[in-house]
Amino acid sequence: MRNRMGNFKEKLTDIKAFAFDVDGVFSCGTIFMLNDGEPVRSINIKDGYAVQYAVKKKYPIALITGGNSQAVKTRFQALGVTDIYLRSVNKMDDFKDYLFKYDLKPEEILYMGDDIPDYEVMKIAGLATCPYDAATEIKAISHYISNIKGGEGCVRDVIEQVLRSQGNWMDKDAFSW
Helix, strand or coil, X not given: CCCCCCCHHHHHHHCCEEEECCECCCEXXXXXXXXXXXXXXXXXXXXXXXXXHHHHCCCCXXXXXXXXXXXXXXXXXXXXXXXXXXXXXXXXXXXXXXXXXXXXXXXXXXXXXXXXHHHHHHHHCCEEEECCCCCHHHHHHCCEECCCCCCCCHHHHHHHHHHHHCCCCCCHHHHCC
C-alpha cells in the first residue's frame, strides 16, 4: 500500500463513483485472438459481482478503455454499467465527460488503472488505485496498490473497501444478482 497524499483509508468515505480501465485491471492483460480477429479476455467473476453490487447501491461506474470490444460493452452493460467509453484516445476527455454527466468532482472518484494511458486521470482522481502488477509509473502515483493482480480480483478489492467503509457492504442487497 502506498500513501501518496494522506491516509488511503480516510479517502474511502469520500468516494461517490468509480472509474476503471479494462485491460490489465479487469483482465490480466493477456488477450487471445480468435480466427476472425476478435479479442477474447478473461474477466474475474468476483470483480463482476462487486460491479453489479456497487451499481445496485447507486454508485456510478465508468469504464474508460482504449479497446473497442463489443464483448466488453455487452458484459458490463449486463452488470448495469451505462458509462462505457470505448476507443478512448484521451482518457482525460472521457473522464471529464463522466464527471460532468454526474456533477462529480475528481476527488469523489476512485480510479483504477494499470499503465501509462491512465496516468493523467490518476493524477487528478481523488483515490488513484492500481493492481499489484501495474506499471512502475502508475504504482508511483497510486494512493493504493492492491495486493491482487489485474484480472484476479483487484476491482473487487477496491469496491469492497469503499462500500465497507460507507456501510454499504453485506446488506439485504448482497444476496442476489
